[in-house]
Amino acid sequence: xxxxxxxxxxxxxxxxxxxxxxxxxxxxxxxxxxxxxxxxxxxxxxxxxxxxxxxxxxxxxxxxxxxxxxxxxxxxxxxxxxxxxxxxxxxxxxxxxxxxxxxxxxxxxxxxxxxxxxxxxxxxxxxxxxxxxxxxxxxxxxxxxxxxxxxxxxxxxxxxxxxxxxxxxxxxxxxxxxxxxxxxxxxxxxxxxxxxxxxxxxxxxxxxxxxxxxxxxxxxxxxxxxxxxxxxxxxxxxxxxxxxxxxxxxxxxxxxxxxxxxxxxxxxxxxxxxxxxxxxxxxxxxxxxxxxxxxxxxxxxxxxxxxxxxxxxxxxxxxxxxxxxxx
Numbered sequence: 532x533x534x535x536x537x538x539x540x541x542x543x544x545x546x547x548x549x550x551x552x553x554x555x556x557x558x559x560x561x562x563x564x565x566x567x568x569x570x571x572x573x574x575x576x577x578x579x580x581x582x583x584x585x586x587x588x589x590x591x592x593x594x595x596x597x598x599x600x601x602x603x604x605x606x607x608x609x610x611x612x613x614x615x616x617x618x619x620x621x622x623x624x625x626x627x628x629x630x631x632x633x634x635x636x637x638x639x640x641x642x643x644x645x646x647x648x649x650x651x652x653x654x655x656x657x658x659x660x661x662x663x664x665x666x667x668x669x670x671x672x673x674x675x676x677x678x679x680x681x682x683x684x685x686x687x688x689x690x691x692x693x694x695x696x697x698x699x700x701x702x703x704x705x706x707x708x709x710x711x712x713x714x715x716x717x718x719x720x721x722x723x724x725x726x727x728x729x730x731x732x733x734x735x736x737x738x739x740x741x742x743x744x745x746x747x748x749x750x751x752x753x754x755x756x757x758x759x760x761x762x763x764x765x766x767x768x769x770x771x772x773x774x775x776x777x778x779x780x781x782x783x784x785x786x787x788x789x790x791x792x793x794x795x796x797x798x799x800x801x802x803x804x805x806x807x808x809x810x811x812x813x814x815x816x817x818x819x820x821x822x823x824x825x826x827x828x829x830x831x832x833x834x835x836x837x838x839x840x841x842x843x844x845x846x847x848x849x850x851x852x853x854x855x856x857x858x
Contacts, residue, residue: 534581536742539700550839557846561847561849583749614705614708624646626682641678645675645679677693704777708777737762740761747767750764763795772808786814796827798828798845827847
C-alpha cells in the first residue's frame with residue numbers, strides 16, 4: 532500500500548505506476564534485478580495507491596482565499612496561523628541546525644534570515660500597534676518559506692516557485708490535525724482520510740505500507756487501530772516528530788509504534804525541509820513487541836528531494852522493501 536503526502540490533486544493509477552517504477556530503479560541498485568519486471572508489471576495489480584487528495588479540494592479553494600486574507604472564520608484563521616507558525620518555525624530551525632552541524636554556512640545564513648522574519652510567539656499586532664489583517668500571518672510565512680527556498684539545493688526548484696504555494700500544501704498537515712471540516716455525516720476530514728487508507732483492506736492478508744510526508748501521519752494513526760498483520764511500515768520524509776506542531780497532536784498519546792507493526796523503517800534526506808526531527812526512535816515509544824522506528828539517512832540528487840519517488844529510487848529504501856515483498 533502506497534500513501535501519498537502533501538500536494539495537489541493526484542491521478543492514482545499514474546502515481547501508482549510512477550512509485551512502482553521508482554521502486555524498480557532502487558531494487559536494481561540494491562541487487563534485486565530479478566524482481567524489476569514484477570514491480571512494473573505483475574505486482575501492479577497487488578499494489579494499492581491510497582488517494583485522498585480530492586478531500587482537500589473544496590476547502591483548498593477556501594484555504595487559498597484565506598492565504599490571500601479574505602473570508603475566513605476568525606477563530607479558525609487564528610488557530611491555523613498559530614499552527615503554521617509553529618510548524619514553519621520547527622522546519623526552518625531544523626534546516627538551520629543541520630546546516631550548522633555539517634558546516635554549511637550558506638544554508639545556515641539563509642535559515643537564519645528566514646527565522647528572523649518569523650513573528651514572535653503570540654504576536655498579534657504589528658510594530659505600530661495596529662491589528663493585522665486576517666491574511667497577514669500567512670503572507671509573512673509565505674515570505675519566510677520564499678527565503679528558505681533560496682538555500683543551496685532548494686534554489687530554483689521547479690516544484691515551488693515561491694513560498695506561498697509551498698505553505699498552502701504544508702497547511703494540509705494542519706487541516707488534518709485540526710480534526711474538523713466534517714461532512715454531512717459528521718465525519719471529520721482526518722477520519723475520512725483514514726477511511727480511504729483502511730477501507731476495503733483485508734486484515735487476514737499481510738499489509739506492507741509505504742507512506743510519504745503527510746501520509747506518514749495518516750498511516751501512523753490509521754495503523755494504530757488496525758488489527759491485521761503489518762510486516763513492514765516504511766515512512767519517507769516524515770514530519771511525525773515535529774514537536775508541538777505535530778508530535779503532541781497525534782492520536783493516540785503518547786505516540787508509540789502501532790501494535791501490529793513488526794518492523795518500522797524511517798528514511799530522511801538532509802535536504803528535505805518537511806522533516807522537522809528526523810530520528811523518530813527518539814520520540815516514539817516501542818509497541819508491546821519492542822518494535823520501534825529505525826531511521827536511516829539517504830542523499831538524493833537534484834533540487835527538490837521531498838518526493839516519494841526520489842526516496843524509492845534509493846537502494847537503502849528499496850532493498851528492505853523488496854525483501855519484505857519476497858517473503
